[in-house]
Amino acid sequence: MAQLQNDVFLRALLRQPTPYTPIWIMRQAGRYLPEYNKTRSQAGSFLSLCKNPDLATEVTLQPLARFNLDAAILFSDILTIPDAMGLGLYFADGEGPKFERPLREEKQIQLLSAIEPEDQLKYVTDAVRSIKSALADRLPLIGFSGSPFTLACYMIEGKGGTDFHRVKKMAYERPDLFNKILQVTSASVIAYLNAQISAGADAVMIFDTWGGSLTSKAFKQFSQNNLTQICSSLTREVDGTVIPRVVFTKGGGQWLESLAETGADALGLDWSTDIATARSRVGDRVGLQGNMDPAILLTNPDVIQKEVGEILMGFGEGSGHVFNLGHGVSQFTPPENVLALVEAVHDQSPRYHR
Amino acid sequence: MAQLQNDVFLRALLRQPTPYTPIWIMRQAGRYLPEYNKTRSQAGSFLSLCKNPDLATEVTLQPLARFNLDAAILFSDILTIPDAMGLGLYFADGEGPKFERPLREEKQIQLLSAIEPEDQLKYVTDAVRSIKSALADRLPLIGFSGSPFTLACYMIEGKGGTDFHRVKKMAYERPDLFNKILQVTSASVIAYLNAQISAGADAVMIFDTWGGSLTSKAFKQFSQNNLTQICSSLTREVDGTVIPRVVFTKGGGQWLESLAETGADALGLDWSTDIATARSRVGDRVGLQGNMDPAILLTNPDVIQKEVGEILMGFGEGSGHVFNLGHGVSQFTPPENVLALVEAVHDQSPRYHR
Numbered sequence: 077m078a079q080l081q082n083d084v085f086l087r088a089l090l091r092q093p094t095p096y097t098p099i100w101i102m103r104q105a106g107r108y109l110p111e112y113n114k115t116r117s118q119a120g121s122f123l124s125l126c127k128n129p130d131l132a133t134e135v136t137l138q139p140l141a142r143f144n145l146d147a148a149i150l151f152s153d154i155l156t157i158p159d160a161m162g163l164g165l166y167f168a169d170g171e172g173p174k175f176e177r178p179l180r181e182e183k184q185i186q187l188l189s190a191i192e193p194e195d196q197l198k199y200v201t202d203a204v205r206s207i208k209s210a211l212a213d214r215l216p217l218i219g220f221s222g223s224p225f226t227l228a229c230y231m232i233e234g235k236g237g238t239d240f241h242r243v244k245k246m247a248y249e250r251p252d253l254f255n256k257i258l259q260v261t262s263a264s265v266i267a268y269l270n271a272q273i274s275a276g277a278d279a280v281m282i283f284d285t286w287g288g289s290l291t292s293k294a295f296k297q298f299s300q301n302n303l304t305q306i307c308s309s310l311t312r313e314v315d316g317t318v319i320p321r322v323v324f325t326k327g328g329g330q331w332l333e334s335l336a337e338t339g340a341d342a343l344g345l346d347w348s349t350d351i352a353t354a355r356s357r358v359g360d361r362v363g364l365q366g367n368m369d370p371a372i373l374l375t376n377p378d379v380i381q382k383e384v385g386e387i388l389m390g391f392g393e394g395s396g397h398v399f400n401l402g403h404g405v406s407q408f409t410p411p412e413n414v415l416a417l418v419e420a421v422h423d424q425s426p427r428y429h430r
Numbered sequence: 431m432a433q434l435q436n437d438v439f440l441r442a443l444l445r446q447p448t449p450y451t452p453i454w455i456m457r458q459a460g461r462y463l464p465e466y467n468k469t470r471s472q473a474g475s476f477l478s479l480c481k482n483p484d485l486a487t488e489v490t491l492q493p494l495a496r497f498n499l500d501a502a503i504l505f506s507d508i509l510t511i512p513d514a515m516g517l518g519l520y521f522a523d524g525e526g527p528k529f530e531r532p533l534r535e536e537k538q539i540q541l542l543s544a545i546e547p548e549d550q551l552k553y554v555t556d557a558v559r560s561i562k563s564a565l566a567d568r569l570p571l572i573g574f575s576g577s578p579f580t581l582a583c584y585m586i587e588g589k590g591g592t593d594f595h596r597v598k599k600m601a602y603e604r605p606d607l608f609n610k611i612l613q614v615t616s617a618s619v620i621a622y623l624n625a626q627i628s629a630g631a632d633a634v635m636i637f638d639t640w641g642g643s644l645t646s647k648a649f650k651q652f653s654q655n656n657l658t659q660i661c662s663s664l665t666r667e668v669d670g671t672v673i674p675r676v677v678f679t680k681g682g683g684q685w686l687e688s689l690a691e692t693g694a695d696a697l698g699l700d701w702s703t704d705i706a707t708a709r710s711r712v713g714d715r716v717g718l719q720g721n722m723d724p725a726i727l728l729t730n731p732d733v734i735q736k737e738v739g740e741i742l743m744g745f746g747e748g749s750g751h752v753f754n755l756g757h758g759v760s761q762f763t764p765p766e767n768v769l770a771l772v773e774a775v776h777d778q779s780p781r782y783h784r
Contacts, residue, residue, distance in 0.1 A: 241760060290702070
């Protein structure tokens, strides 16, 4: 593995000294960029874009050409695994992801089996290899997956963002069935992330988008256990270089102490958690990634610079902070505000790293 | 004011000794009850039901006829205030509440003025008087309002449940305008809740449904300040009897210590917060109301009884707990499960009140 020209992001995740606070942005290759929309319309759809390694490479690199970001992230979707399992991922216009064949019958669940990524999701590992080649060791590449609980939510409900009543009814009444889904998806996530690491990913992130919909107790039982299992099964080093893991449970601010026990090197924070409080709670055990409210990017550079200053001051001195939003960037974000954000983080952060 | 036959709910809110843990259920008069659906279809719509004091009385009493609940809650909507301000509340089929004329122009905002409840929302105070008369002092009646921030969310976005980007853009870029909306709605909420108290409400609850969408800092600035202002301006006693106030910020589990400073007698908890942890954080200062996941009511009496046992044990011995769900009851709940819940709370709780 060649030395990366900029590994500030990886070192910050591992709480090693860095000259400044690195930044990347969730959904940085997305609809707020005109060049992304152009490529996407050439591809025909979001899914075609994900499934075409050349185009996925093109859009992964687009934000890096505009902004001085400290990491690239694989362009893909969190729901590739259930799609590979045959549930039929699709995107209705103006709505989130959906499945054509959600899990409604016990028989469907008993027939589920873990995916083999280099076979069923080769378009993803091909994209990782292609992006790594295009990056030419300039920046680290982040691989990612949805968490088993979050995947199970979509697989059972057929869509996201609901009250997850079907999911919870199954979890509470038929924990045997629900655990079967979680076990198969956990095994798949492990194989999938390890395949991304083998293909060249320098760090991996697990998006537990819906974990925050659970009670504290159910979260430990139905999401955290699987996150821990995954972290303990991921490739730790490649050629002597540690592959850091980031776990992000949206709405999980109350459970940071527990999440710090999963084996994650760093935790993603949504914007509802005060970063100073978060660091005092877990900052001696894990790095923190976040956590500006994406709505700030809809304002103007003055407001952005002030907010960046408050988040950097909130985290305080020393390493262990990767700047990011608390959720994906909005499609209505003016790209010049992203430029202002990246510059503000790079301009203001060196004073905290002396 | 005549003595209530059952004031266990009011005493629990004030952390006074009670023989058992009282229970009521958010949205207890709702679509899971066939008799409610019948009355609602007679009324023609949800809003017609709210605006007809006789029918509002009828549906308020329906769950009390079925279940041994410890409080009644006024049947109404949290958005009556902006409707009275002229924004045009309506309900599209299968969707949440919406406004025909959301606040989009500065001029609209400058023209807003506080409502006069006995004039513009007389149908609500009439309903309170009618329900009080029908209850004949058997049980306490809860009055309620949306919080100023939550009302502002609907007023600006025109609907709920979004990412509130319009709201936040205004809050961050034009705090003067946003505060104007908050001030007018705060003054309205104070007048509205005091009018409900004058009409006979024995306790009041403020629903801060969307406060959890804010950052910690923005929550204090744009929601908590107004909650504090409201609590300090509410009628404290009627004929020597204290009128307790409950503040419920959904998604506000990280801010309980701050919320305990608002002047609320009790805090509502959603299901994401562990009630044992919540009590250890704030239980010597306020009562707690909650917090079973509504999805538990979709299962069966065995699961319900077990979950009730865990929540009661979580709160532990002594007074200060009102059992409730962590959010409104689902329309898909079998009424017999609500019966099992109410019985489980009354059966299992006396051991914690010796």
